[in-house]
Amino acid sequence: AQSVTQLDSQVPVFEEAPVELRCNYSSSVSVYLFWYVQYPNQGLQLLLKYLSGSTLVESINGFEAEFNKSQTSFHLRKPSVHISDTAEYFCAVRYKAAGNKLTFGGGTRVLVKP
Amino acid sequence: EAQVTQNPRYLITVTGKKLTVTCSQNMNHEYMSWYRQDPGLGLRQIYYSMNVEVTDKGDVPEGYKVSRKEKRNFPLILESPSPNQTSLYFCASSPWATGTGNTIYFGEGSWLTVV
Numbered sequence: 001a002q003s004v005t006q007l008d009s010q011v012p013v014f015e016e017a018p019v020e021l022r023c024n025y026s027s028s029v030s031v032y033l034f035w036y037v038q039y040p041n042q043g044l045q046l047l048l049k050y051l052s053g054s055t056l057v058e059s060i061n062g063f064e065a066e067f068n069k070s071q072t073s074f075h076l077r078k079p080s081v082h083i084s085d086t087a088e089y090f091c092a093v094r095y096k097a098a099g100n101k102l103t104f105g106g107g108t109r110v111l112v113k114p
Numbered sequence: 115e116a117q118v119t120q121n122p123r124y125l126i127t128v129t130g131k132k133l134t135v136t137c138s139q140n141m142n143h144e145y146m147s148w149y150r151q152d153p154g155l156g157l158r159q160i161y162y163s164m165n166v167e168v169t170d171k172g173d174v175p176e177g178y179k180v181s182r183k184e185k186r187n188f189p190l191i192l193e194s195p196s197p198n199q200t201s202l203y204f205c206a207s208s209p210w211a212t213g214t215g216n217t218i219y220f221g222e223g224s225w226l227t228v229v
Contacts (some may be wrong), residue, residue, distance in 0.1 A: 009154060036220075043222035044157075044204065090156055099164075100145045100208050101172070102218060104156035 001028055004093050006105035013081055021076040021093030021108045030096040033074040035065055038088045038107075047089070050074065061085075086112045088089050116141050118221035120205050126227045129193055135190045135224050137205030143219075144210035146188040151176065151202040151223075160203075163188055164210055195228040202226075 005044040007022040023033065033050040055067040065076045074091060091105040119141045127133055139146065147162035149172075159172030163182040177199055179191040187209075192199060205221040 001160075005154075044220040046217065049217075079194065090159075100147070100160055100216075100218065101212065102157070102206075104149075104158070106154045106156045108163070 002093070002095055002098070002103050004091055004103050004105040006089075006091050006108050008108050009106065010111065011111045012111045012113060016080045017085055018079050019077065019081050019085075019110060021089050021091075021110070023074045023076065023105055025074070025091075025093045025103075027095065029070070032094040032096065033065070033067055034089045034092040034102070035059075035063070035074070035076070036092060038090065040087070044090070047076075063098050081110070081112050083112050083114060086110060099114050116219060118200065118205055118207050118219050120203070120221040120224045121219070122224060123222065124225045126229065128229055129196055130194050133192050133195060133226075135188065135192075135205075135226070136186075137188045137221060138186050139188075139207040139219070140186065141207060141219065142185065142207075143207040144185070146190070146205065146207045147172065147183070148180065148190045149204045151204060157204060158188070192226075195226075196197055197228045200227050 003026040005024045015021045031057040035047040036044045037047045038044050048057050050057050050067045063078045076103045088107045088109045089108050144165045148160040149157040151157045158163050160175045160178050161172050161180040163169040169180050180196045203224045206218050208218040
């Protein structure tokens with residue numbers, strides 16, 4: 001079965017420190033990869049996505065993620081976090097053969113401390 | 115503005131009392147789906163629809179029904195809610211196009227508590 005694993009359920013981090021959120025998925029067949037963010041009491045927002053081409057993708061607010069096919073990973077990083085980055089982050093995979101269905105990881109809650 | 119609208123956003127109900135969560139999108143998308151979000155489990159797909167009158171089960175369909183009579187609407191029906199259906203529910207929509215990375219749009223979520 002297809003599965004997505006986010007290795008850390010919670011990540012506390014100090015403001016201006018770097019953060020890495022890890023994501024691994026179960027199959028190396030053709031995939032699209034996504035990171036979604038959920039701010040407190042809000043819905044899901046697309047943070048960034050990998051469809052094809054360069055394995056490093058960036059968001060407008062300083063996050064980046066790297067697709068590693070051999071390790072079936074799509075880790076999310078930010079070199080310097082802000083208080084406003086406090087949120088829950090979800091890694092999601094769309095297997096090309098599975099149509100529009102997204103398979104989500106369990107989420108990583110990031111708490112940025114001053 | 116592209117939108118997926120869910121109602122109600124918050125609901126507390128009692129076991130066994132039928133309820134419907136509505137979902138509407140204004141983007142003329144073929145594909146719509148429902149997910150539930152539970153702590154540590156992420157989002158899991160309940161049902162999906164590829165077009166009008168075409169629906170199918172997702173990963174956790176037990177206890178739910180859906181219908182797709184119009185392209186823009188995809189209501190989620192809980193015929194006899196139980197406490198294990200207490201969750202945060204998301205409706206999503208996108209164009210139907212297998213093999214592309216077209217964006218999936220999510221509603222703002224509906225918090226449902228069954229007591």
